[in-house]
Amino acid sequence: MPRRRTGPVVAILGGLGLALLVLPLVGLVARAPWNELPALLGSDTVLQALVLSLGTAAASTVACLVLGIPLAVLLSHSVHWPVVPRRLLRAAVTVPMVLPPVIGGIALLLLLGRRGLLGQWLADLGLALPFTTPAVVIAQTFVAMPFLVFAVEGALRSADRRSEVAAASLGASRAQVFRLVTLPLVAPGIAAGAVLCFSRALGEFGATITFAGSFPGVTRTLPIASYLAMNSDPDTAIALALVLLAVSLVVLLALRDRWMPGVVR
Amino acid sequence: MSVLRVEMTVPRSAFDVIAAFEVPAGRVLGIVGPNGAGKSSILAGIAGLVEARGNVLLGDRDLAALPAEQRGVGVVFQDLLLFPHLDVRDNVAFPQRVRLGGRRAAREAVEPWLARLDLAALADRHPGSLSGGQAQRVALARALAAEPDVLLLDEPMAALDVEVRDEVRADLARHLRDFGGPAIVVTHDREDAAALADEVLAVERGRVVQRGTLAELAADPATAWVARFASGRAV
Numbered sequence: 001m002p003r004r005r006t007g008p009v010v011a012i013l014g015g016l017g018l019a020l021l022v023l024p025l026v027g028l029v030a031r032a033p034w035n036e037l038p039a040l041l042g043s044d045t046v047l048q049a050l051v052l053s054l055g056t057a058a059a060s061t062v063a064c065l066v067l068g069i070p071l072a073v074l075l076s077h078s079v080h081w082p083v084v085p086r087r088l089l090r091a092a093v094t095v096p097m098v099l100p101p102v103i104g105g106i107a108l109l110l111l112l113g114r115r116g117l118l119g120q121w122l123a124d125l126g127l128a129l130p131f132t133t134p135a136v137v138i139a140q141t142f143v144a145m146p147f148l149v150f151a152v153e154g155a156l157r158s159a160d161r162r163s164e165v166a167a168a169s170l171g172a173s174r175a176q177v178f179r180l181v182t183l184p185l186v187a188p189g190i191a192a193g194a195v196l197c198f199s200r201a202l203g204e205f206g207a208t209i210t211f212a213g214s215f216p217g218v219t220r221t222l223p224i225a226s227y228l229a230m231n232s233d234p235d236t237a238i239a240l241a242l243v244l245l246a247v248s249l250v251v252l253l254a255l256r257d258r259w260m261p262g263v264v265r
Numbered sequence: 266m267s268v269l270r271v272e273m274t275v276p277r278s279a280f281d282v283i284a285a286f287e288v289p290a291g292r293v294l295g296i297v298g299p300n301g302a303g304k305s306s307i308l309a310g311i312a313g314l315v316e317a318r319g320n321v322l323l324g325d326r327d328l329a330a331l332p333a334e335q336r337g338v339g340v341v342f343q344d345l346l347l348f349p350h351l352d353v354r355d356n357v358a359f360p361q362r363v364r365l366g367g368r369r370a371a372r373e374a375v376e377p378w379l380a381r382l383d384l385a386a387l388a389d390r391h392p393g394s395l396s397g398g399q400a401q402r403v404a405l406a407r408a409l410a411a412e413p414d415v416l417l418l419d420e421p422m423a424a425l426d427v428e429v430r431d432e433v434r435a436d437l438a439r440h441l442r443d444f445g446g447p448a449i450v451v452t453h454d455r456e457d458a459a460a461l462a463d464e465v466l467a468v469e470r471g472r473v474v475q476r477g478t479l480a481e482l483a484a485d486p487a488t489a490w491v492a493r494f495a496s497g498r499a500v
Binding site: 160163167170 | 333338346350360362
């Protein structure tokens with residue numbers, strides 16, 4: 001096939017699109033107070049938010065793995081279900097991806113808040129979730145889990161499932177087939193999903209601030225701290241933003257080199 | 266060692282596959298027939314890998330009542346289905362691993378099988394780096410390491426280059442003789458049937474049309490396909 005030349009309309013609009021994606025980041029880096037950066041990065045505000053963010057994002061990634069892998073298996077089994085429950089399940093998993101995160105936060109509050117559907121029952125047991133660090137993890141898990149579920153489901157779909165049949169004929173129980181054959185076969189999908197999940201959890205803002213609030217050291221994660229600092233202390237806000245940007249770049253590189261060899265060449 | 270008695274129906278979309286036959290211990294039955302006749306479905310039914318009605322008796326045990334993993338039926342699949350994420354040793358050790366529970370114990374337990382199938386030098390390789398003949402030996406070793414009561418081979422020579430066929434066929438015949446239990450080899454190749462099987466069962470469109478030695482089939486073929494197959498003319 002002959003190489004196709006890029007037309008002017010495509011070149012101009014494509015270039016504008018690229019500029020929209022890249023220029024804000026250039027602005028961020030250009031405006032960064034490089035001289036004061038070491039001091040800013042060592043400040044309590046930044047360190048507190050960074051530690052909280054890394055900890056909660058890691059915890060919610062683990063929660064996504066524990067709950068999301070079985071959900072992905074269920075979703076891959078649902079191809080044999082009748083149409084209505086199959087579509088309902090897929091829709092339910094997709095909703096957090098398309099729902100504005102703030103709405104997710106409100107919904108979590110209405111479910112788990114003091115007077116919420118489950119929350120009032122938890123309150124009777126002396127458990128109050130809203131505005132705690134676990135609430136941050138729950139909010140992040142809510143928005144990030146679909147990324148893991150769909151990554152793992154895709155891997156389950158493309159793996160050669162006949163290996164599982166061979167394993168059964170060799171005496172493996174269903175649990176052993178899953179642990180020794182299925183899981184290793186879909187491991188690249190799980191790793192890619194976990195990385196996506198972690199970066200989505202790290203950037204979570206709307207659901208977190210609505211459901212968990214913004215208490216320094218307890219629920220004030222990097223994005224929230226950065227947003228709040230923008231009004232009072234722009235240099236700190238930029239420092240926080242640079243930290244998030246750096247973590248995101250590391251995630252991107254990890255994805256490209258290690259876990260998506262078939263997707264990115 | 267017991268006789269394998271099969272009397273079953275495997276439902277398929279085009280036609281049901283109906284088979285009734287016996288294989289004594291230590292004997293090898295070849296199942297031959299044109300493409301799509303239902304040969305592989307019979308094997309899958311015996312191994313419990315597809316839904317089937319009827320009985321699969323081994324002595325007085327009905328295997329049909331058991332799930333695949335409890336039947337003790339070893340299968341060498343047409344495209345082998347080696348585990349791509351495990352090296353040769355772990356592939357062969359897989360049945361011991363699920364039985365014993367531990368990886369290390371299983372890896373030690375399969376040393377004799379690696380030696381018997383001349384795989385010791387390949388033990389650390391992954392399936393992707395093996396030749397067709399090597400991969401086939403791994404699949405056979407893996408099936409035998411499960412110490413099955415019944416051994417099924419589905420087109421065991423199909424994936425091999427022409428140059429290595431004679432050698433692999435001779436090896437396979439030797440291992441089948443050593444096996445001791447009832448064994449079945451599905452093939453569409455007369456030479457394979459002649460070298461590996463004591464008797465053949467001819468299957469067409471899901472029905473058994475004839476059973477006997479190749480000489481018997483050639484002398485009095487039940488159908489045009491059997492006549493062509495048994496006389497060695499192109500099929």
